[in-house]
Amino acid sequence: MLMQNFTEKIKKLNIKILDKKEDIYPYAFDTAPLKKEVELPLCVVFPKSTEEVQKIVQFAGKFGLNIIPRGAATCHTSGCKPNKNSIVVHLSLMNKIIEINKEDLTAIVEPYVTVKELQKKAEETGLFFPPDPSNLAVSTAGGAVALSSGGPRAFKYGTAKDYVINLEVVLPSGEILHTGSNVAKNVTGYNLTQLFTGSEGTLGIITKITFKLIPKPDKRLVTLCYFDSIIDATKAVNNIINALIVPSTLDLLDKNTLSTIEKFNPTGLIEEREAALLIEIDGGEAKIKEDNEKLYNVLLNSGSVKIIQSKNEEENENIWKARRSAYACVTKLKPNAATEDVVVNRSKIVPLVEGIQKICAKYNITVCIMGHAGDGNIHPNFALDLSNEEEKKNFELVKKELFQLAIDLGGSLSGEHGIGSEKKPYLEMALEPAAIKYMEKIKQLFDPDNIMNPNKMF
Numbered sequence: 001m002l003m004q005n006f007t008e009k010i011k012k013l014n015i016k017i018l019d020k021k022e023d024i025y026p027y028a029f030d031t032a033p034l035k036k037e038v039e040l041p042l043c044v045v046f047p048k049s050t051e052e053v054q055k056i057v058q059f060a061g062k063f064g065l066n067i068i069p070r071g072a073a074t075c076h077t078s079g080c081k082p083n084k085n086s087i088v089v090h091l092s093l094m095n096k097i098i099e100i101n102k103e104d105l106t107a108i109v110e111p112y113v114t115v116k117e118l119q120k121k122a123e124e125t126g127l128f129f130p131p132d133p134s135n136l137a138v139s140t141a142g143g144a145v146a147l148s149s150g151g152p153r154a155f156k157y158g159t160a161k162d163y164v165i166n167l168e169v170v171l172p173s174g175e176i177l178h179t180g181s182n183v184a185k186n187v188t189g190y191n192l193t194q195l196f197t198g199s200e201g202t203l204g205i206i207t208k209i210t211f212k213l214i215p216k217p218d219k220r221l222v223t224l225c226y227f228d229s230i231i232d233a234t235k236a237v238n239n240i241i242n243a244l245i246v247p248s249t250l251d252l253l254d255k256n257t258l259s260t261i262e263k264f265n266p267t268g269l270i271e272e273r274e275a276a277l278l279i280e281i282d283g284g285e286a287k288i289k290e291d292n293e294k295l296y297n298v299l300l301n302s303g304s305v306k307i308i309q310s311k312n313e314e315e316n317e318n319i320w321k322a323r324r325s326a327y328a329c330v331t332k333l334k335p336n337a338a339t340e341d342v343v344v345n346r347s348k349i350v351p352l353v354e355g356i357q358k359i360c361a362k363y364n365i366t367v368c369i370m371g372h373a374g375d376g377n378i379h380p381n382f383a384l385d386l387s388n389e390e391e392k393k394n395f396e397l398v399k400k401e402l403f404q405l406a407i408d409l410g411g412s413l414s415g416e417h418g419i420g421s422e423k424k425p426y427l428e429m430a431l432e433p434a435a436i437k438y439m440e441k442i443k444q445l446f447d448p449d450n451i452m453n454p455n456k457m458f
Contacts, residue, residue, distance in 0.1 A: 006063050006087075007043060013055055016046040016093070027088045030073040030080050032422050033338045033386055041068065041082035048093045050168060050176060050207040057205065058174040060087055066451050067172070069201040071112060071140040074133075075147065076339050077420025079200050079456060086454075089205060091142060097121050098208070106165070106182060107211045111142025115149075118211070128216040130157035130248075133416075134324050142206050148198035150416035152249040152280075152323075155374025157214075159416065161197045168208035169196055172447040182210045195442070200418050201453040203446045217282035220248070221292055222316045225299050226273040226306040230254065233275040234349045236302035237373045240279070241346075243298050245291050249280035250374030254353070257326055257368040257381070264329040267322040270306060277304075277373065278323050280316075326381065330368050333383035338395070340402060343377045344411030355405045356380050363394035377415035403429055419457045427458055 010017045018024050021040065028038045042065065047053045060067050066086035073080055082088055095112035102125045109118060115129070115136040122129045132151040133139045139149065145167065150159035166180040179192035196203055227233040230252075237250055252275060253261075259271040269276070281291045292309075299307055310316045331337040344352050353369055356378075360367040371378035380402065386392045403413055403426045413423050413430045427436065436458055443450075443458075 006059060006065065009059055010043075010045055010056065013052065015048070015052055015056070017043055018045075019043040024088075027070065027073075027090065028082060030075045030078060032076055032078040032081075032420070033336050033384065039082060039084050041086045041088045042084070044070075044088040044090050046090050046093050050170060053089065053094075053170045053205055053207055054174055054176060056087070056089055057170050057172065061172065061174065061449070061451060064451075066454050067205070068453055069142075069146070069205045071143040071146075072114075072138045074135050074139050074143065075420060076341070076417050077414075077422040079147070079418055079420035080453070081421055081456075083455070091140075091205075091207075094207065100125055100127065100213075102127060104182070105184070105213045105215075107213055108182070109141050109209050109211065111140060111145075111206050111209065113141045115139050115141065115144055122213050123216055126216050127213040129163065129211060129213055131160045131163060134327065141209055141211070145197050145206055145209055146199065146201050147416065147418040150372070150375075150377065152251050152278075152372055154372060154377070154416075155250050156246050156248045161194060163212045164193055164197050164209060165212050166210035167193055167196055167206055169204040169206055171204045172449065172452045176207075177204065180210075184212065198418070200420065200456055202443060202456055204452060217248075218284045219288055220280055220282040220316060221288050222249075222310040222319045223277075223279040223281075223292075223295065223299070224269075224308045224319055225277050225279070225304040226270050227275045227277070227303060228273060228305055230275045230353050231350050232303040233277055234346075234353075234373065236277060236299060236304065237349075238346060239298050239302045240295065241374075243294050245281070245295055245298070247279045247295075247374065248282045249278060250372070251278040251323065252276075252349070252353075252369075252371055252373040252378075253278065253323070253326070254369040256366075257330075257370045260329045260333060260368050261322055261326055264332045265322060265325045267318065269322060273305065278319065326368070326370055327379075330381040330383050333366060334385050336384040336386045338382045338384060339417075340380050340382070340399065341377065341414050341417035342380075342402060342406035342411055343375070343415035344406055344409045346373065346376050348409040348411065349373060349376055349378065352378055352406065352409055352411070355409075356402060359398055359401045359405070363398050365391070365394055365398050372415075375415070376411070400426070421456055424455070424457060 094110040098108040366383040
């Protein structure tokens with residue numbers, strides 16, 4: 001009866017709602033591996049405006065229902081996983097680019113605008129939005145902010161948090177909060193914008209975002225170079241940086257990743273080598289020429305056995321298509337796939353990668369290792385059969401040892417995927433009790449009834 005009353009109120013507001021089991025089932029999970037037990041939400045609602053989000057939140061609070069904000073659900077940590085007492089607030093109808101301001105170098109967007117859309121619109125005016133998660137064609141602006149997403153360009157340009165200057169947020173109380181103002185510099189009071197960036201939907205629903213943009217680089221050049229060992233490839237990364245070259249992308253791919261891409265998405269990658277680096281440099285033509293001359297020499301002196309460089313934009317895109325297909329290719333190896341996300345300092349990449357390989361060999365788990373070597377953010381991609389109970393159990397042991405390895409090497413649990421409910425049990429490995437205590441206090445301050453994306457993070 002309670003749910004019927006809620007549904008009727010939502011329908012009277014002319015807000016789209018799904019409440020049949022067969023309709024709401026797809027909203028019970030994200031891209032994290034499926035569990036045996038799937039909890040369905042009570043319903044899924046599709047607001048078209050901030051005001052509609054506000055009314056939904058107010059109604060949910062009145063009826064004692066939990067609220068699960070949801071975008072494209074490309075999250076790998078069950079960050080938008082509902083429970084049986086929850087409603088999913090799906091933001092797919094809030095998908096407008098409100099403004100691209102060339103004079104102020106800003107963009108104002110709704111949360112369901114994809115990163116690719118925003119990049120395209122910005123570039124049409126000669127501007128640039130650097131954050132580029134691998135699935136940027138479907139990853140949304142709201143999700144990028146909620147998880148402070150990064151991507152391959154983070155080494156040079158930073159992550160989403162470096163481009164968010166103001167947010168409109170509907171709080172669990174139903175209040176509408178603007179966290180800052182649409183100006184380039186602002187130190188007026190606490191930095192609430194950064195508090196909500198990376199909060200994984202636990203403090204409120206982001207309904208509008210103001211991003212900083214920068215001038216678009218004139219050109220880019222992509223290099224794919226191969227090595228006979230992970231150690232040589234990692235040394236090359238340090239040599240590149242020590243030569244005062246700052247690539248926009250400096251990504252590492254291991255042999256398993258190269259061969260898996262080539263198996264399912266043939267693009268001419270060399271499968272026999274132990275590792276490859278994908279390097280992109282950008283800027284003006286003179287700068288690219290200068291950096292590329294230095295880069296080529298550094299790679300030769302660092303033991304690269306094959307260097308391939310793009311000659312035009314089409315070749316740039318072909319190399320990038322291969323790189324961006326890596327995880328999709330891993331999903332074809334076995335019935336299930338999972339990707340993890342740990343981060344260490346560059347000096348610890350070799351022991352991290354070697355440690356991952358040893359852990360996976362120990363538990364007989366297939367792994368393809370790739371990542372952003374420039375900032376130490378490594379992604380082991382696992383091919384799994386979770387219907388096999390032994391493999392399922394072994395994968396849990398792999399994760400625990402992987403996270404402990406990253407912590408022991410001075411790193412942390414996540415560089416860009418976030419914590420969600422998947423990494424929640426491991427948070428105490430990475431954070432001291434005082435840090436968790438004050439995070440919980442912040443959550444209680446904004447959400448005293450714990451209705452906003454509960455049971456995520458801690």
